[in-house]
Structure formats: structure tokens, C-alpha cells
Amino acid sequence: MKKRTILLILILSLFFQTKAFTSKPDSSQAKKDQKALQHEVTVTLKLVQVYVTDKKGDPITDLTKADFILYDNGKLQAITDFEKHNLALPVKKTEKKIEEKLEETELAPSKKIPSRMNRKFILLLDIDSNDLLGVAKSKKAAFHFIETQLQPSDEIGIFSYSPLKGLIVHEYLTSDHKKVIEAIKSIKDVPGVVDEEGGGMTLMQERMRAEAEAGLGSESSTTTGMTRNVDPEIEFLKYKANNFIDGIKELAKSLRYIPGYKNIILFSAGIKKELFYERDDPRLRSKFEDMSKELASSSSPVHAVYTEGSRYLLKKNPVVGMDSLKMLSKISGGKYFNDVVHHEEISKEIQNSTSNYYVLGYYINDKWDGKYHEVKVKVERKGYQVHAQAGYFNSKPFSEFSEFEKRLHLIDLAMSDTPYFQELTRFSLISLHCSQKNESNFVLLSEISLERIKEIIRGKTELVTLIFDSENKIADSYQGEVNFSLIPKKKVYYYSIFSLQPGQYECRVVLRNLETGKGAVASSSVKIPEEIDSGIRIYPPLLLIPERKAFYLKALKTQKEKAEKEPLSLINIYPFLSNEHSPLLEELDRSVSRLLAVVRSSIINIKEPDIELTAHLIQHSSGQKTDLSVFILSAENREEVDILLIELELPEMEPGRYSLEIEAEELFTKSKSQVTRSFIIK
Template sequence: MRQKAGNKTFKQRAFFFSSLLFTSSLILMAMNQQQVPVEHHKVTVRLKLVDVIVTDKDGNFIPGLNPGDFEVYEDGWPRPIHSVELITLKNREELSKIIPEIKFPEEIKFRKRLWVIFDGLNTEEVLMRRALARVTDVLCRLAVEGYEMAILKFDYQEGLKILSDFTQDESTIRKTLQTIAGSLQATFLKRSKSEAWKRSPEILGETLPETTSEELERLQWRNLLQKTLSCLLTFIQMNQESAGRKQVLLISSGLPEQQSNIYFNHQGLRNLKFFDPFKIIKSNEYTAILEEIINYANAYKISFYCFNPAETVIDQNNSALSHLTRKTGGLQLSEIYTPENLVEILKRESECYYEIAYKPATREEDGKFHKVEVKVKRQGLSVRSRAGYIEHSEQEKRIRELAASFFSPEFYKDVDFNFQLIAWPEKKNSYLLWGKIRLSLLPLKETNWTQGKINFFLGLQEIAGERVHLGEELLDLNQDLKAGNSYFDYYFITSKIKIKPGRYETVAILRTDTNKIGAKKIWLELPDLDQKKDPALINFLVGRLLPQAAKGKPFTFGRSGLLNLSSAVFLPYCSEEILGERLLAIFLQVYDRGPREEKPDFFLDGQNGQFHLPVSLIEKNINQRTGCKSLVYICSLAGIPPGEYQLSVRGLALSGSKSTIYLKISR
């Protein structure tokens, strides 16, 4: 019926418009030679820019080329060239000596800039020390030549770290470089045939669940590669807006390599299983992982020049570094070059290049990779350019920013929050996830952030690498901001998730509309409800009770994300200070299909001593389907001195690792 009515309406309107056109034509015919204005059509031509370096057999840049000297091929097909422009940082006098037949305009002062990144993730300590003396010499020579340098580092704990903004000051450069160290992580992993480090994973700065040595090594290699990808993605995102070709000197003894590691061959990568909920890495091939970085760098004209302190000869075919440099239009450098050679190479590469504007085959962005090849018609010349491009939409750019935060959540601290999550069994292999976000509002207020809404992403992935579960929610902070609250508390409960028991890597991300990102990672244990399993402690939480009339069955969840009890709701704490005057509520959930009664004892241990907490059981529930018992106790904190404590539960003959909670009591 709706379709017929629509057709009828369309026909009526069509008749009206045809009548109007007929009447208008009679009026126009009656007008005595009235001038009709000429229509003007605006044509928009879409162009792509590709930066090109042309050199002779000795590596010297060749100026003076024009559009007739070049050919551009996209996806194997020739494309029309619109223009060719020589981009140069040389002054007018220098150019006039090279090409005397051309009259150059007044000099335009361009900034000579170089980004310098020290890869503290993959470069061993001894190799980094070896590189520093030579790199310090090179950078100070470039500063004398008028170059400004930004110095950054890939750090295992902090991610991409800016050590110094752009500077020409030699003393600043030297002081900054003195702070740089190599990676113990790379050292341990490259010597992993020794079992000693596997027995002491804390050396590597990781908090991991119990794992086999094989599983631990796989995780460590995966983390190292994920951290490397995260740092590279973050650097590219930071420099999207900078104009022109961007030259990056990367000091690294090599990215995690395919050839030297069983985990980076084809089968091994299947076992690595990146935490990639947005699936930006679309293949298990090692080269496909690098291609994602290369394509993203090429989209913003970033070229990598990699200096490897471990190499005494250059191998352009086998290493990930050479792949990165070659396809971004850069060069691979090594110990065979003297400081003078390195300075000349970096100057030559940054001071002159051609920018070719050509008409691409597609009329609009399609999000696909397009291979680009540039040829020069003159004999004896070499051309270096980027391997191709992908035009990322704004949505794709945002996805890559989030992907970097999932790769290495510990690097992202611009939004300050705490995060707690537990698995609530519903039936075998079916769980609810119950959690809380506690967000500090003061840092947001200090930045004059007023939008009042923030995106919350929650993703979890099994350690063995099953599919990733991802949820997203838009949080409204306006009420708390207007009330002047210091914190925003958000409780949430997910829908049922069908998933196998096991350890899950879980990441929470908060992102503001101004693209500030905070991230937290925890390991979530989903209990096995097999009837043959021994009794176990599943969940252990502290919180407070909020008296209210029952809005649902006890031990179910309301829309507010709070746990319903008979005459109250349970609000879990999440790292906040606990007022000693309040009653403390304690929630226990145990898996035990037997008839015994649980009689736990609770103790607070801290600098002020040990305190036994007398408790009262106020509510209990037994779920016959899951075999889980849920118990809520209350106790008084009166007489407990303020301070930091460890709350433990004892007296339960149960397995499980969740028997301790850290809390802070105040008055």
C-alpha cells in the first residue's frame, strides 16, 4: 500500500511539473528576444601527488627535469601528468650554480627538519650505545647546517616518547641523547634459549597470568611486535598535518624479524593473534603487517631512513627495515657510512625532490591500495618514490588511532580512569561481564573540555586467539560536570556472551571528541563450570549498599548496571578511597556444587597492623544451573586507622587467585 501511494504521489507531481514547464515555454516564446544568461560549468579535476627523488649513478640529485621527462603508472596503467614541481630547501645562489639557465625567484625560507627516532624496543643496550656516538656527531653536524631536529624514542613502558621538540641547539641535542638507552627486552628475547628469563617474567616489566614457558615466549614476542606497530602508528598520526615530504631517521637494529623467529613465519603468526578488534591487519603474512604501516606512512608523505648499528653491510632484500625504507622512498643506512657520508646523504635526500601531480584512475576515494610506479625517460638516472597509496577516510583514520591503543594500551594515558571487570556465569560457556569505569574529571576540566560526552570501547580476546569481542558506548558526563563532581562513575553489564572458559586479554578505551585517549588492560578469568571441577573462588569484590525498594529479583542486574538485592543495590568500588565511617559490603561468588556452608574470615593487612573483620551475611543465592553461590556480607570499619590495606579472605578450602583486594581507607 505504501508503495502504491508513493507512485500516485509521484505521478501527480510529475504532471504538475510538466504543466509548469509547458506554461513557462509559452511565456518565453512571447518574450521579445529576451537574452538567456550563459550557463557556467565548474569542473573539478582530482589530482594525486607523488614525491620523487631522481639521482645519477653516483647518487647526486638531478635538477631541471620537466613533465616530459617522467612517466607515471598507477596499477600498471599510464596516467596523465598535470604538473611537475621542484621542491627544494637550497638557496637561490646554490640553485643558480647548478642550473644557470633558469632564473630563480627570491628565496623562500623553508625549515630544514628531521625527525629522529631511537628504537628502544628492538635495539639492544650495547648496540644503542654503539650507535649513539656516531648519531650524536651526525645530528650536531646537521644542526650546524641549519637543520632542526625532533628527538623521539620507542620505549617499552611509555610507548612513543618525545625527548626533545625541534631544536638546532647543539648542547640540547647532546644532553637529550645522553638519556637514551637500549632495550633489555630485546636482549632477553633474542637469548630466549636460556630458560632463566622465562622463570622471571617480572624482569620484562609485564604482569601476565600463569603460562607455560612456550606460551610466555609467544606472548612476549607478540607484545614486542604490537608495541612496535603501536609506536609507528602513533608517530604517523602525530605528523599527519605537517606539510611536504617528512624525513625520519630511525635508529634500530631491526624490527621483530620473520626470518629469525619461528613466531613470525606464516604458521607462527597464526599463533600470535594480535589484539586487533578493528581488523586493520588483514593477513597473517608478515609482509602484510608491515604493509599496513607503509601504506599509512605513504598517505602522509613520511619516508624512513633506517640506521642499523648492528649491520656492517647493507642487505636490501631480507630485513623488515629495508622493506620499510624502500617502500616509503627512503634509504637503509649502516655502520659502513662515516658521519660525513651520513650527513651528505641526509642533506641530499631532504633538500631536493620533485612533486608530480597526476590524474588518478578513480574519480573518488575508494579505500583500496593503488600501486604507483614513476619512470624517468633520460638514460642513466635512478628514480625513488613511494610504492603506492591508500586514501583513508576519516573513519579509517580514527580506527587506526584506536587500533594503536588496543595494541599497546599502557602507552595511552591522556584520559585518567580506573577500570574493573568480572565475569558473571549464566550457564556453561555463557557469561555476563559486569564492570565499572571511574573517570577523573579534574584533568578534563583543566583542559577546558566542555563537550560532556566520551566514547567507551571494551574489547576482549582469548589468550589462545579466538575471535575478539568488541563493544562501544557513548558516555554522558554532563550531569557530573555541571554538579562539579571530581569523578564520573559508570556501571555497566553486558548482554550474554557465548565464550569458552579461559584467560582473556581485556582492554578498555576512553576517547574524547578532541581525540585524547586513555586505555587500561587487565586479564579476565572466565571460570570453567564443568561439574568435575573442584570448588573455586570465582569473584571477590568490595563495595557499598544503597538502600532502595526492590526493582528486580535478587542477584540480577538493573538497567543502571548495579546488582539487585532484596532491599538494596550493591555498588562495587573501583580504586576509590573508602570512608571508614561507612559499612563495607563484601561480595563473594564461589563455584561449589556440594552442600557445605561457606564460613569465610576476612582480614585487613597494612602498615598499621592486621585487623580481623567481623562480618554478617545479609543475602545469599544458589544458582542450580551454574553451581555458583553468591554471598553478600557487611562489616564495620570502625576503629581501623586510615591507610592502605590488603583485604584477604581465608577459611575457604577453594582454589582460585582472586582472594586479595587492595583498598585505601580514609576518614
């Protein structure tokens, strides 16, 4: 199978495979649930991030809860929770890392402020309004900011925008800063503004130009009703600028529901000056202003970094878009920086403006109507300036989400350790490399307890499987709908079979109710090794426990693929499955004394091999290693792969995590291969 490396936001919006397992769902109950949800009033702790400075702009760090006054839609609120964040700046002489000091006032023991009220940054690289040098300098500035200014608790994401792909999420908000650095390195897109030394336009750009011209024709009406001649080149640039505005506006709407400030650091050359100040047609500027206000209302200040800088004086065709960036920063509540080359000073200034803040908490009735609440914060002390988020939006039913919001919601479920949209339910997932070949060489298997997820599977439910490569690109995916009410069992084993190239992969399986948005996620990782020319390779085993009549659910391929070849099933890869046993994924009852394992192995270029199989059990807490007796119950060979069904005698085990090691050795060549499976004894 050809490896697909389509970026995340694209595959979620455009390239999901045809729904593979569908059934007509009874959505009447889900509709009732959704209707009830729309009218439900829930009591929610609302958290507001506040910055306080003196008249010089220096942060004030000694305030207490009693110093603050907070209004929600004009009503005075009782501040019940309070948190103070003071970030000590690094000392140049010792180059010590920045340390965060968290001070809390008296809080009731039962209350806990969520850790998600830390700092959040989104690095947004505008590929379109840039040139090659601007992109390179933007990446350098991004690396410097991450490496010198971020706290361990800070969450950061990397997005980019290009006219060919739209808004792309390379890495969602995460505190794993190394992943963000790798994501930035992986961005290979060519700038939409072609440098003077660069080549011409792509076919996609030609198509966009044709659409722009076709939509407006050779003449266009002005705001006064008169007609004028239209420059196709100008209209094409307008077309691209409008698409950018629409994409960022959708992002702003989606960010409404993530608490606190979302500081966006935008690297861009802005909108061309001639477009921004066109007298005959001010619609673009007005639309850009609305986008900036949308960002402000979602508490997403934009710190705009001008990537042309002083270079625009030397360029033949500069963008000169600093005025648009200045407007964006001013309206959204961020800062404007006039040259990306000064990235050290820019990083320090952003750090200074975001490093010291307070968190105020109060309880509200969330009516799930999506309405906006205006928030005003004051301090009792005189002479201080208060910078607080202007407001927030009530939650709204999932059915009212835009398509972009639903895609971001799915990304949040799949990629975030602590999703912002809901409390996360998790289920078990294992990844099994199963073949030396690149065709059908990888199995994902998850265990879904229907009782645990009963609130999720009422009505229409989708199952989404995403495989990310080492550059955080989608290597493969499946998507489909399931009516779980038709499944007679309380437990389901859902599996997918993939063909992957050698490399490291992160795997996600997401269950999501399409009417309520409630979801659950499972995660796993796998390394597909390179082929070997000779020797022995053993693959991770499928472990089996005594449990009757397991119910298996497979993600099928597209109709076209099914027509070309009969799809594989789990029993084709692990042929000793029976109605008497079920797969072991994570938890094993300590009463189980015997464990079955289906073990696959490849023997390459060894004549008349003599294989010895051994197994060991390792207790994680003590490191104790126990040899296990191995009994071969059955064996067969399929497509140059030896498949064994073995039985392992287990000792008495204390509760905790264990690893099972299985090693195969060819006695003549001394070639060895070892695999490990972990599980929990309960």
C-alpha cells in the first residue's frame, strides 16, 4: 500500500476513507439526550487569567484575592478560587532555567484549580505571506523562543497556513516541547509569495487564480455601485487573503472554548499594502478587522512578527504588510514586532508580557447556549492597569459546532493528554508488528467495554483510527460509524490491519458520539524495524486468556480495495483464535495460571534452522525475573512466517505491572530475537 502522509487537518476534513462499517442507527435516544443537554444548566467553575501592571508596564506580583473585583455580565461575582503565577526570568550569568513559582491563597480542601490554567502559545507560520528567507528566520525565532523562554508546564502548538492546504495543525497544544521542535523541523511547505529568485506558480495556484477571476469577472461592482476594471493579479491576491481571514476566523471561534489566554505568535509579512488600503473596495480591511475582533473575543492575543523587516526596502516586489499586522496585534490585544531578525528581544518581550499573572475562579450557571459573557476585572489599589480576558462563551451543544470546530474537537480528543472540551475516557490499545514484509504488517487491537462507554455509544458513534509517523503526519487512517446497540456482547475487540513502512509511529483510536460529542480514546506506539537479510525475527505475541465468545469488529477498507483483494481478518494473521479464548490487552486476573500466546516469527536465509524458545516474567516494582515453562501446542507456516501456539505456566503473582519476555534463538547461527509484552495483574 502506498504510504499516505497527508497532514492532520487535511485528512480530517477531506481525505477520510469511505465509511467502512455502517449500520442504521437508532438515533431517537441520542436526539433526546441532545435535546436534554441543550436545556441543561450546569454549575461550572469559571477561570479568568489576569495580568496587572503599573503605569510603566512592569508586572505587579504581590496582589491577593481580596484586591480583585470581578463582574460577569455586569453582576458582581464572589471570587472563590485564586492562583498566582510568578515566573522568575533567567539570569544571564548563570544561565539558569526559568523556574515557575506557584503561590496559592487559602482554598477549601475540596477545591482544586485545574493545571490547564498555565500559559498557552500557538506558533502560527504564515507560509503564504512569506518568502523562503522569511520562513527560515521564522523557524529560527520559534526555536529560540521554545528553547529559552518556555516553562515545563507551558503548552505550545505549531500551526501553519498555506493557500494550497489551508490551516494545518502540525502539533496540537502540548507540554512536550521536543515534539513541537520536531514538528517545526518537519514543515517543508514552499512559501506562497514566490521569492524573486524562485520559480513560478503551481497548478493549484493557477486553479485558484482562475476561480478568483471567474468569481469576479473582468469588472466588479464597487461599494458605490459603479463598475471598474479589475486587475486579475490583484483579485487573485484578494482571493488568497480572504481565504486566510476565513481560516483564522474559524480558528478563533474554536479557541473560545479553551480556557485562559491563547497567545498566538504569528510570523507573517501581512497583507499587501495596496490591498489593505484600497479605497474603492474596503471590504477586505473590514473583514480583517472583524477577524481581529474575533480573536480578541476568544482571548487569543496575536503577537505579530513582521518577517520582511527592513528587507522590504531592498526587494523588487515587497509585501509591505506591516500595517495589517499592527492592526491585528492592537485589536486582539497582542504586540507588534517590526523585524523577525530581532528574535532574542522579541522572545524576551513576549516572555515579560505573559510571565506574571493571576487566575481568578468563580462559579457560574453554564446554560449550554453558546452566548457571550462580558467579564470586567478591577483591583482595589490605585494606579494599576488590569489586563484580563474580555469575556467568554458559554458551552454549546456539539450539534451546533462548525465543521472546523468538530475537526479541532477530534484533534483535541486524539492528541491531548487533558482535552479541553471534556473529561477523557480511555480504553486499551496494543500495536502488533507481525511481518517482515511491508504489506499487511501491522495490527492495532483495542478492547472496548460497552458498559464503561455507554454514555458515548448512544446513537450515532464514529470510530476513527489515526497513525502518525515520526514527523507527526498521518501515515494511514480509517473512519466509520458503528451502531453498538446491535452488538450482543458487553465487550468488543476492535482491530485494524495496516501496511506501514519502517519507522516510529504513534497510534490513536477515537470513539466519538456524532450527536453529543462525547468521546473516548486509546493510544499506543510502535516501531516497524527495517528488514533483515538473514537471521531470525520474532514478532510481539497475541496473548490469549480463558474467556468465551469474544466479539471482534474490524475496520474494513474502501469498497475499491475490497474488490481488488479479499480483506485479511485477525484469524488470518493469528490462526489459533477460538471461541474459548479472548485477547489479553492490559489487565490479567491473578487467578489465571496459564496463558496462551500466538507467536509469529520469520527465519531468513538459514538452512535447517534449530530454534529454541524461552520466556521470562519480570515484575516492574522489584525487577525480579522468573523463568516460565513453555509448551508448544501447535505450529504452522503461512507465507514464509512460522506461527506457534504456545502455553505459558504462570507463577503466583502480586498485583502490579509485569513484562513478558519471549526470546527465540537459532542454535547453529546463534541468531537471537526478543519481544516484550506488558500487562497489569489485578
